[in-house]
Amino acid sequence: MSRLIRMDATGHSTLAEWTTEDAPAFETAVRAFRAQLDLGYIGVLDLGKGKAEQVRELPRDAGLVIMRRPIAGG
């Protein structure tokens, strides 16, 4: 089961879940992903071993996609 989550004031919220075989669930997840991008969030795929990748489209086969806010110098 793949998950799209957003880090927010509640800790994190699960926005969508899908499997590679479940096309309607994936379409719902894609819409949720794009809505978050429109709100200024950034999609990140944690690859493990200290690496992560920014994603601009929701990967169907991703295990976990995380939406984060931008960072800035303090």
Add this chain to the structure above:
Amino acid sequence: MAAEAPALAELGQVPWRQRTDERYLRRYARTWTLWTILYAIPFPAAAVVLLLLEPLSAPVAIACLAHGWVIPELYAYRGASVLRPKGPRNERSEPAAQGFLGDLLGHESRELHRETGLALERSDMGVWLIGEAGALLLPDGGRRVHCFCVRTTDSELPPSDRIAHLLLALRTDEGGFATVANHAFCGAPWRVRRRLPAGMRPGLDAARAAARAA
């Protein structure tokens, strides 16, 4: 054809900055050391000259010595401040955020975070120690620490989520992360350590040990 390096989305906010890499950091460290000497040495030198010219000027000479000591200390304090807890604690949502951050971290770093509130991350440039609104970088050898002021733009997040934001940005593009962040201090780790809250000092000790072992 060489693979294109991943670029942090936030780099667009600072198009005028040169991208940070290991060479840039070495040059920055040398410049910082030179600058420290330039502003710190004249004060004790002036104190000595004053005492030689007129021993009754001792109070002024003491004030000069105090200036020469205080100014570098203030810079070190600024460096240590990047790791100090900032903003709302969000105690209700912090356990969930801490669990999520724990999933991103390895076992050793997870334990260190529970103990100190700081996340340790080994990377190409050295060892990072990440707090809620800043990060320290200890290049291999651990003889020097770079202090960066950097934070997420959402201040309502629980502390562990703020760290997770910085960790994910760092993992996406280390050089970009260091470019977006503001350099607050560069110097010997012991100068920062004594200005850190006591509970955070084991975090810096662990990062320094990891950098020495690299």
